[in-house]
Amino acid sequence: MPAALTGLTVLDLTQVLAGPVAARALGDLGATVIKVERPGSGDDARSFPPFKDGRSAWHAALNRGKKSIALDLKADADRLIFEGLLARCDVLLESFRPGVMDRLGYGWPVLHADFPHLIYGAVSGFGQTGPDARRPGYDVVAQARGGLMALTGTPGGPALRAGAPVADYTAGLYLAQGVLAALVDRARSGRGRMVDVALLDAQLAMLDHAVAMGTVTGQPPGPDGSRLPAVAPSEAVQASDGPFVLAAGNDRLFEKLCIALGLPLVGDARFADNAARCRNARLLNRLIEAVTLDNTRAHWIARLTAAGIPAGPVHEIDQVLKDPQIVARNMVVDVLDRNGRAAYKAAGNPVKMSDAPDPTTRAPAPDLDGNRGEILRWLEQG
Amino acid sequence: MPAALTGLTVLDLTQVLAGPVAARALGDLGATVIKVERPGSGDDARSFPPFKDGRSAWHAALNRGKKSIALDLKADADRLIFEGLLARCDVLLESFRPGVMDRLGYGWPVLHADFPHLIYGAVSGFGQTGPDARRPGYDVVAQARGGLMALTGTPGGPALRAGAPVADYTAGLYLAQGVLAALVDRARSGRGRMVDVALLDAQLAMLDHAVAMGTVTGQPPGPDGSRLPAVAPSEAVQASDGPFVLAAGNDRLFEKLCIALGLPLVGDARFADNAARCRNARLLNRLIEAVTLDNTRAHWIARLTAAGIPAGPVHEIDQVLKDPQIVARNMVVDVLDRNGRAAYKAAGNPVKMSDAPDPTTRAPAPDLDGNRGEILRWLEQG
Numbered sequence: 038m039p040a041a042l043t044g045l046t047v048l049d050l051t052q053v054l055a056g057p058v059a060a061r062a063l064g065d066l067g068a069t070v071i072k073v074e075r076p077g078s079g080d081d082a083r084s085f086p087p088f089k090d091g092r093s094a095w096h097a098a099l100n101r102g103k104k105s106i107a108l109d110l111k112a113d114a115d116r117l118i119f120e121g122l123l124a125r126c127d128v129l130l131e132s133f134r135p136g137v138m139d140r141l142g143y144g145w146p147v148l149h150a151d152f153p154h155l156i157y158g159a160v161s162g163f164g165q166t167g168p169d170a171r172r173p174g175y176d177v178v179a180q181a182r183g184g185l186m187a188l189t190g191t192p193g194g195p196a197l198r199a200g201a202p203v204a205d206y207t208a209g210l211y212l213a214q215g216v217l218a219a220l221v222d223r224a225r226s227g228r229g230r231m232v233d234v235a236l237l238d239a240q241l242a243m244l245d246h247a248v249a250m251g252t253v254t255g256q257p258p259g260p261d262g263s264r265l266p267a268v269a270p271s272e273a274v275q276a277s278d279g280p281f282v283l284a285a286g287n288d289r290l291f292e293k294l295c296i297a298l299g300l301p302l303v304g305d306a307r308f309a310d311n312a313a314r315c316r317n318a319r320l321l322n323r324l325i326e327a328v329t330l331d332n333t334r335a336h337w338i339a340r341l342t343a344a345g346i347p348a349g350p351v352h353e354i355d356q357v358l359k360d361p362q363i364v365a366r367n368m369v370v371d372v373l374d375r376n377g378r379a380a381y382k383a384a385g386n387p388v389k390m391s392d393a394p395d396p397t398t399r400a401p402a403p404d405l406d407g408n409r410g411e412i413l414r415w416l417e418q419g
Numbered sequence: 420m421p422a423a424l425t426g427l428t429v430l431d432l433t434q435v436l437a438g439p440v441a442a443r444a445l446g447d448l449g450a451t452v453i454k455v456e457r458p459g460s461g462d463d464a465r466s467f468p469p470f471k472d473g474r475s476a477w478h479a480a481l482n483r484g485k486k487s488i489a490l491d492l493k494a495d496a497d498r499l500i501f502e503g504l505l506a507r508c509d510v511l512l513e514s515f516r517p518g519v520m521d522r523l524g525y526g527w528p529v530l531h532a533d534f535p536h537l538i539y540g541a542v543s544g545f546g547q548t549g550p551d552a553r554r555p556g557y558d559v560v561a562q563a564r565g566g567l568m569a570l571t572g573t574p575g576g577p578a579l580r581a582g583a584p585v586a587d588y589t590a591g592l593y594l595a596q597g598v599l600a601a602l603v604d605r606a607r608s609g610r611g612r613m614v615d616v617a618l619l620d621a622q623l624a625m626l627d628h629a630v631a632m633g634t635v636t637g638q639p640p641g642p643d644g645s646r647l648p649a650v651a652p653s654e655a656v657q658a659s660d661g662p663f664v665l666a667a668g669n670d671r672l673f674e675k676l677c678i679a680l681g682l683p684l685v686g687d688a689r690f691a692d693n694a695a696r697c698r699n700a701r702l703l704n705r706l707i708e709a710v711t712l713d714n715t716r717a718h719w720i721a722r723l724t725a726a727g728i729p730a731g732p733v734h735e736i737d738q739v740l741k742d743p744q745i746v747a748r749n750m751v752v753d754v755l756d757r758n759g760r761a762a763y764k765a766a767g768n769p770v771k772m773s774d775a776p777d778p779t780t781r782a783p784a785p786d787l788d789g790n791r792g793e794i795l796r797w798l799e800q801g
Contacts, residue, residue, distance in 0.1 A: 203581060391531075
């Protein structure tokens with residue numbers, strides 16, 4: 038059977054990260070993605086390190102398998118091509134600052150009237166509405182203003198970024214989600230919708246626990262090292278040769294953990310349920326480490342895993358890429374170069390679907406304007 | 420117009436976080452969500468602090484507007500009800516350890532044969548396949564084993580968790596994405612598919628930059644405080660009264676930044692393009708701070724914003740909830756109690772869609788088994 042989105046075409050005006058993440062997700066599910074780039078330099082991410090053979094490896098990972106055409110949306114001839122593409126494509130994605138598409142004459146009311154089938158997905162720093170809609174926004178601004186940085190770090194230390202562009206990625210995932218929901222809807226209604234996603238909104242949407250703490254207790258939580266504040270234990274603990282992580286989210290698992298570690302805490306009122314364990318989380322951490330410091334990470338991970346308790350190593354990225362589970366899941370794919378040789382490693386598609394292809398290699402990211410001829414011929418075929 | 424997923428019903432066996440995040444996303448887009456919980460205690464998250472009036476505020480945020488029925492999937496009478504629900508619902512979600520559904524007689528081959536329309540979404544720590552498929556996995560295990568923790572923190576410091584359950588949330592978003600793509604496909608094929616998402620996979624899928632660095636340069640990146648390693652500058656910098664964030668992802672923005680700060684770096688070869696700025700990121704940070712330390716955060720944020728440069732404050736969650744942009748976007752909603760009074764604050768839906776409702780209040784999370792009668796009557800109506 039073909040991939041789920043086979044036959045759908047996405048016209049992608051986005052660049053850098055959130056938008057390309059959304060387009061990649063749709064492409065990984067079978068859609069054809071046509072990047073429309075500005076002539077000359079194209080997607081900013083083409084200049085983002087690291088480089089291999091003069092090409093950004095990051096850009097290669099994010100844009101694998103897409104096609105590219107360079108269009109100047111202020112030039113009449115290129116606008117004609119763009120409008121031909123709008124008539125043929127199912128989805129338009131853009132990541133301009135709000136207002137830019139309107140000034141180009143391609144705002145949602147115009148597009149919806151001219152191309153009623155078209156689904157329009159916009160991603161921006163702050164969204165299409167609100168007092169700061171037209172401000173530029175990057176991931177670090179969303180993580181900072183949206184509250185994630187103030188929750189990341191050690192108690193009393195500086196606010197830190199999460200080690201990945203979390204706001205960009207989740208905004209991209211929400212954009213893909215909204216577009217897919219609009220496609221489900223269009224199958225019944227025949228009409229497209231506009232989807233409006235903001236990095237700032239997407240970032241807040243993963244802070245449910247902090248929102249609950251801040252509004253119910255009146256004490257907004259702060260950074261707490263490696264600990265997830267809603268569950269205890271759920272953190273890194275020290276073994277004799279370094280840290281590893283463990284977690285026990287319910288009483289059954291906590292009892293198993295106590296038995297596996299030889300900790301006489303079952304029946305202790307201070308640790309009777311998750312709420313009590315959260316109140317005494319720091320003490321619990323010390324009691325666990327008083328045991329785990331006596332042996333190695335490998336020893337404890339094996340023992341806890343055998344007992345059915347979530348536990349694992351703290352891996353650097355080179356270890357992650359060799360992790361047998363990651364490899365078995367085809368989560369590291371080879372992006373090919375123009376000669377069909379494996380050129381870049383990239384993360385695979387985390388959506389594994391029955392009867393759908395999940396190839397171990399992916400087509401290259403396009404050269405800027407690299408598919409112009411092919412795209413124009415496709416348009417001429419009507 | 421109705422919400423995009425109006426008329427679709429999701430049968431939700433998941434608990435705690437990744438699965439409920441996916442089900443909430445589908446519910447926010449208009450689907451009806453029926454939680455099937457184990458009799459007695461139900462969803463583990465019901466016991467996660469903080470509590471208000473004896474109920475978990477976190478659980479309330481994640482499960483707002485859902486319905487609940489308690490079923491023992493090993494008891495014949497309850498299995499009959501469950502199978503009635505499978506025949507009526509569009510989507511089944513589950514977050515058991517791989518193998519559990521098979522042992523219950525509800526593995527994908529059986530369900531697909533008996534209920535060919537049904538879409539089956541499974542989320543687990545490590546996925547349905549691979550050597551560690553049956554291991555239990557929590558967010559902290561995925562963040563650690565998947566490489567995010569080793570990228571979060573300060574250079575030379577301990578590996579830290581991102582301040583939100585990033586692996587759980589992104590796995591939930593990928594689960595919703597896969598289910599929606601399967602719904603798009605079903606509209607043409609009439610047949611359901613199985614979607615298999617792992618926390619570990621979802622976590623790796625946001626580390627494209629680290630994968631590129633590790634494989635192209637041979638030097639896996641480490642934690643770097645507040646800095647996004649692919650773009651310079653993109654980080655927190657100190658003003659006279661504390662930190663704020665700024666970013667400039669291309670030469671045009673960098674030039675504007677230099678002008679706004681009065682920094683004579685335009686034309687300086689060390690900062691000529693983003694790649695050069697990344698190589699000299701630490702020096703660039705010091706040169707910027709030598710300027711920004713002379714005035715307040717508010718001064719610099721206003722000046723940079725006026726110049727079109729991404730910049731913003733580092734907010735704690737209570738500040739986020741009052742942020743005029745967040746409020747204008749309806750990103751803080753009131754979850755009602757059983758008396759229709761606003762009881763909990765929760766993050767709104769980051770997917771804003773044209774012609775779709777985005778109410779400022781949401782229905783309560785269900786009591787355990789609180790909708791049994793209503794659900795059984797719905798089944799009887801055939």
